[in-house]
Structure formats: structure tokens, C-alpha cells
Amino acid sequence: MHxxxxxxxxxxxxxxxxxxSVAAIAKHPSLELVGCYAWSDDKAGRDVGELVGIDPLGVxxxxxxxxxxxxxxxxxxxxxxxxxxxxxxxxxxxxxxxxASASFITGHNLGDxxxxxxxxxxxxxxxxxxxxxxxxxxxxxxxxxxxACDRIDKVTIAESADTTLYDSPETERPxxxxxxxxxxxxxxxxxxxxxxxxxxxxxxxxxLGIELDDITCISEYAQTTEDLPMASWxxxxxxxxxxxxxxxxxxxxxxxxxxxxxxxxGQTLEPDWQLDGDGWKITIDGRPTVNMTVGFLPPxxxxxxxxxLEDFFVLGHIMTALPPIHAIPAVVAAAPGIATYNDLPLPxxxxxxxxG
Numbered sequence: 001m002h003x004x005x006x007x008x009x010x011x012x013x014x015x016x017x018x019x020x021s022v023a024a025i026a027k028h029p030s031l032e033l034v035g036c037y038a039w040s041d042d043k044a045g046r047d048v049g050e051l052v053g054i055d056p057l058g059v060x061x062x063x064x065x066x067x068x069x070x071x072x073x074x075x076x077x078x079x080x081x082x083x084x085x086x087x088x089x090x091x092x093x094x095x096x097x098x099x100a101s102a103s104f105i106t107g108h109n110l111g112d113x114x115x116x117x118x119x120x121x122x123x124x125x126x127x128x129x130x131x132x133x134x135x136x137x138x139x140x141x142x143x144x145x146x147x148a149c150d151r152i153d154k155v156t157i158a159e160s161a162d163t164t165l166y167d168s169p170e171t172e173r174p175x176x177x178x179x180x181x182x183x184x185x186x187x188x189x190x191x192x193x194x195x196x197x198x199x200x201x202x203x204x205x206x207x208l209g210i211e212l213d214d215i216t217c218i219s220e221y222a223q224t225t226e227d228l229p230m231a232s233w234x235x236x237x238x239x240x241x242x243x244x245x246x247x248x249x250x251x252x253x254x255x256x257x258x259x260x261x262x263x264x265x266g267q268t269l270e271p272d273w274q275l276d277g278d279g280w281k282i283t284i285d286g287r288p289t290v291n292m293t294v295g296f297l298p299p300x301x302x303x304x305x306x307x308x309l310e311d312f313f314v315l316g317h318i319m320t321a322l323p324p325i326h327a328i329p330a331v332v333a334a335a336p337g338i339a340t341y342n343d344l345p346l347p348x349x350x351x352x353x354x355x356g
Contacts, residue, residue, distance in 0.1 A: 007328055010035040010073040010096075014043065014061065017101050018079040019052040020314060020321040025077065026057055028351045031328070035068045036061040037076075069094040074332050077325060078102055081171070085113045088128065092120035097127045097331050099324035104130030105139075105199035106206075107338050118338055127334045129327055129344070133319040134159055134280070135200030135259070138294070140323075140341050142282045143207040145290045152286040154254075155204055159261045160275040165309055166316075167231040177265070178233070179240045181223040190219035190245040197247040197259050204257050205249050206342050212249045212256075220244040222269040230265070241265040242273055323347070 009031050011022050025031045026049070036048040038061035049057035062068065069091065076091050078100040091098055107114040107130075121128055131137060138157050146152055169178070175193030179186045198215045205212050222242030228235040235241050242264040249257035264273050279295035296319065298312055306312060330344040337343075 005329070006030055006032050007074045007332060008032050008034045008072065009328070010037065010068050010071065010076045011048065012037045012076050012078040012091075013080045014038055014048070014051045015079065015081070016313075016317045017320045018077075020317040021077050021079055021101075021325060022048055022052045022057075023054055024318070024322060024325055024352075026054065028325075030351050031325075033057060033059050034071050034073055035059060037063065037065065037068055039063050065090060069096060075099060075328050077321075077328075079321065085110065085116060089116055089120040092117065092126045092128060093124045095124040095126050097328075097334075098129070099327055099331055100128070100130040101132045101136075101320050101324050102130070103196045104128075105135050105196060106130075106202050106340055108199055108202055109195050114338070121336045121338060125336045127331050127336055127339050129324065129331045129334075129339045131323040131327060131341070133316070133323065134261075135197055135203070137319070137323045138280055138282070139200050139203050139207075139259075141280075141292065141294065142204060142284065143341065144346075145282060145292055146208070146284050146286075148290055149284060149286040149288060152208065152284055154256055154258065154283075154285040155208070156258045156281075156283040156285070157200075157260070158258075158281045158283075159279070160281075161261075161263050161278045162265070162275060163263045164228075164230070164265045166313070167233075169233045175245070175263075176219075176221055176240045176243050178235050179221075181221060181238060181240055186221060186240065187219065190221075190243050191217035194245045194247070194261060197245070197261070200259050201247050201249040201257050203340050203342065204259070206340065208256075210251060210256065212251060213253075214250040216248050216250065218246045218248065222264065222271055222273055224266055224268050225270050226266075226268045228266040228268065235265065242269045244273075326350075 025033045038044050043061050044063045047056040048059045048061050049055050075097040078098050080102045083102045083104050142157050176189040201215050221240045224241035226237050244262045246260035248255045282292040284290040326347040
């Protein structure tokens with residue numbers, strides 16, 4: 001991406017991830033923020049910079065979709081928590097590309113709605129791409145690691161996180177947190193709440209060029225033996241405070257791809273899961289076997305300026321927001337349709353080295 005190329009961008013929503021997107025777009029030499037969608041009346045009409053806590057940007061948020069599409073943007077940066085298919089169809093049909101962080105990788109979980117999105121892309125000549133930190137960025141790292149091998153037996157991406165300080169009951173309850181450990185409804189919850197990882201398994205399978213016989217999820221849970229108070233909710237003793245979900249791609253009865261997450265809260269778990277730090281262990285079993293440990297730390301200036309632990313949570317939002325943004329040049333240039341990392345050239349981290 002050369003500095004003389006500029007992309008007209010519309011930001012879609014200003015939640016936690018959206019705030020990090022706006023801040024990154026505003027600083028980027030090749031991205032021009034021309035509009036912002038905010039569905040709530042109290043946000044519409046306000047300057048986008050003020051909405052996300054940075055200096056005013058001279059761009060006003062609106063909930064008028066037609067007005068936004070009339071701005072003829074190159075791309076929408078789409079950051080709601082979940083996708084809205086009708087909304088995406090409208091954007092894509094209008095000929096606007098979309099890069100999304102909203103639980104979308106291949107779209108195979110969507111059934112017939114995936115066809116609706118693909119049709120909208122072909123009618124509008126537009127491209128839809130989804131990523132994020134996990135799934136998304138983590139799979140791209142695993143795919144790159146596999147290019148060192150002449151034989152691959154299995155790809156494993158194991159995410160582990162102590163989420164004690166992560167306070168988001170609306171995203172954590174759906175995967176089983178706070179359920180009674182013996183609740184009969186518990187077993188399918190991790191699979192339902194982490195279903196986008198099935199798409200991540202499909203992404204890796206497509207990269208390997210293999211046909212999977214099945215994609216299945218195995219889940220395990222751990223309970224807290226004492227009440228576990230957090231900022232906005234308390235998990236009572238005997239309820240779930242640890243969730244493990246393993247999404248497996250099966251070929252000929254063997255697990256060839258295993259993408260799993262292990263999340264725990266507090267220090268009173270039974271069984272007492274031990275984590276090897278937060279982050280991922282990526283293992284390509286093969287010739288050679290490639291091991292990669294991926295962790296995240298705040299930069300020194302952030303450590304010096306942070307007032308509370310919450311100040312560090314923005315790192316997670318940045319890591320979710322930036323993989324789609326760095327893909328913008330490749331997505332704008334791509335053929336119409338639903339695209340994944342397997343369809344695009346390797347995204348490059350341009351425009352983010354501070355100068356001057």
C-alpha cells in the first residue's frame with residue numbers, strides 16, 4: 001500500500017472493538033474515515049472522535065444507512081459483536097466491500113444466509129472478509145508456520161486465558177460460565193457459544209487443501225469451589241468458572257485439526273486447571289514439527305501511563321480490530337465474493353510505524 005493510495009472507510013458501530021478501529025483509522029495515512037454508523041439515537045449526530053474518546057474528527061455518526069452508502073466508501077469496517085445478515089446484504093449489494101470482526105470467518109455456520117451474502121457480493125461486485133484475533137489472526141499464524149513443512153500430520157491451536165479480570169457476563173454466560181456444573185443444558189453451550197471456531201477449522205482445512213469428514217466439538221467444564229465475586233457479577237460455588245472447548249477436524253477417523261480454547265476464572269477451580277500463561281500454543285505436528293508460542297504484552301509507554309488494570313483491556317480490542325483493517329487493501333483489490341486468508345495475499349502491517 002503506497003502512500004498515494006487512499007481508501008474511503010465507513011466505521012460500523014463504536015463499541016469496544018469499534019473504538020480501537022476508529023483510533024487506528026484516524027491515524028492511518030492511507031485510510032480516510034468518511035462516515036460512521038451508530039444505531040442508537042443518543043450516538044447519532046455526535047462527532048465520531050468524541051464518541052470513541054479521542055479528538056474530534058469532523059465526521060458525524062448517523063443511523064441513516066442510505067446516507068452512508070451514498071458516500072461511496074471503498075470499505076465498511078464492521079465491528080458489531082454478531083453479524084446482521086440483512087444489514088450486510090444491503091452494504092454488499094451497494095458495491096461496498098466489508099472487513100468484519102463480528103464472528104465471521106468463512107460463513108459456513110450461516111447455512112442459507114451464506115448464499116444470501118455471496119449473492120449480494122456478486123450483485124454488488126463487492127468482497128466480504130472476516131477476521132479478528134481468534135479466530136482469524138491465530139489461524140493465519142498457523143497456516144504460515146505450516147509452510148516450513150514437507151509433511152503435516154496435525155495442526156493444533158490451543159488458546160488459554162485467565163479471564164478473572166475480563167468482566168463481560170453477556171459474552172461469557174452463553175458459553176456456560178455461571179451455569180450449575182450438573183445442569184443438563186450445560187453440555188452443548190460451549191459448542192454453541194464458540195461455533196465460529198468451526199469456521200476456523202474449515203479455514204485451516206482449506207489452507208491445507210484437505211476435505212474433512214466431520215467438524216466436531218468436545219467440551220469440558222470446571223466449577224468454582226467458592227463464591228467468585230467480579231466487578232459486575234458473582235459466580236457462586238458449584239457453578240461453572242472454567243470452560244474448555246475443542247473444535248476438531250476429522251479425516252479417516254483421525255483429528256487433523258484441533259482448535260481449542262481454555263478459559264478459567266479465579267484460583268478455586270475443580271478440577272484445578274493449570275494454564276501455561278495467556279495466549280496460544282500453535283503446534284504443527286509433521287516434518288518438521290513447528291512449535292510457536294504467542295503471547296501479548298503492553299508496550300512500555302502503556303505501562304507507564306496506565307492508571308487501572310482496565311486500561312490494559314484495550315490491547316484485546318486492538319488485536320481484534322487490526323487484522324481486518326490491515327486486510328483492507330487486499331480486500332478492495334480482491335475478486336467479488338466471500339474471501340478468507342486463503343484467497344488474499346498476505347496482509348502487510350503498513351502505515352503503523354511512527355514517523356517524525
